Amino acid sequence: MWVKTAGVSLLLLVAPVVAEETAKTPQSVAANTTGSAPDTMGTLLSLGAGLLAVIAIIYGCAWIIRRMNGMTGMNNNAIKVVSVMAIGARERIALVEVGGQQILLGITPSSIRTLQVFDEPVVDTSSGNTGDFAKRLQGMIGKSWTAPSKE
Incomplete structure (x- = not known):
């Protein structure tokens, strides 16, 4: 080039x-x-x-x-983004692991908010399989993630 x-x-x-x-x-x-x-x-x-x-x-x-x-001498492994899911055009939820504890964050263009702090890990980060993140998250929070039907 x-x-x-x-x-x-x-x-x-x-x-x-x-x-x-x-x-x-x-x-x-x-x-x-x-x-x-x-x-x-x-x-x-x-x-x-x-x-x-x-x-x-x-x-x-x-x-x-x-x-x-x-x-730089900084520990880059202290914070890990385990998974990210798009909710809307500019809104996302992210599961972040900090110090062995997993935190669910809501991310918008203007703010970042803590949605849930999990006592035990939702997703096992030691294995590479994170395909069923939504199902595990639904089970941990206890809410239904189905979209409202259009009538």
């Missing part, structure tokens, strides 16, 4: 100079043979190499920052 971007940038730098060189008349080329004319191809190569070096430094810094993200 960055090679393609660098190639396009180099082409945009080279095109005006090449067009200028081809538009010169033979008399002006002969007049500039005194050695005072700048070496345009060398300048372009130097500019291109500098551009590639700057892009490589930017990508290198981004890579280092990504790698150092895990070295």
Whole structure:
């Protein structure tokens, strides 16, 4: 990706100079043979190499920052999102495990509220099977989650 971007940038730098060189008349080329004319191809190569070096430094810094993200010393395993269920277009309920205790949260765009704090885990997080989350949640809360019928 960055090679393609660098190639396009180099082409945009080279095109005006090449067009200028081809538009010169033979008399002006002969007049500039005194050695005072700048070496345009060398300048372009130097500019291109500098551009590639700057892009490589930017990508290198981004890579280092990504790698150092895990070295903050914070315990990222203290809070786990066990399951999330969409209730509406922008509303969700989430089952979060904090310190071995599971908490049911209601999440809206403007607030987060605690709906239920469970004494014993609703979902076993040690196994990867969480497919029947709604059934287990319904059993723990004791409410029916069926949608109202339209008459």
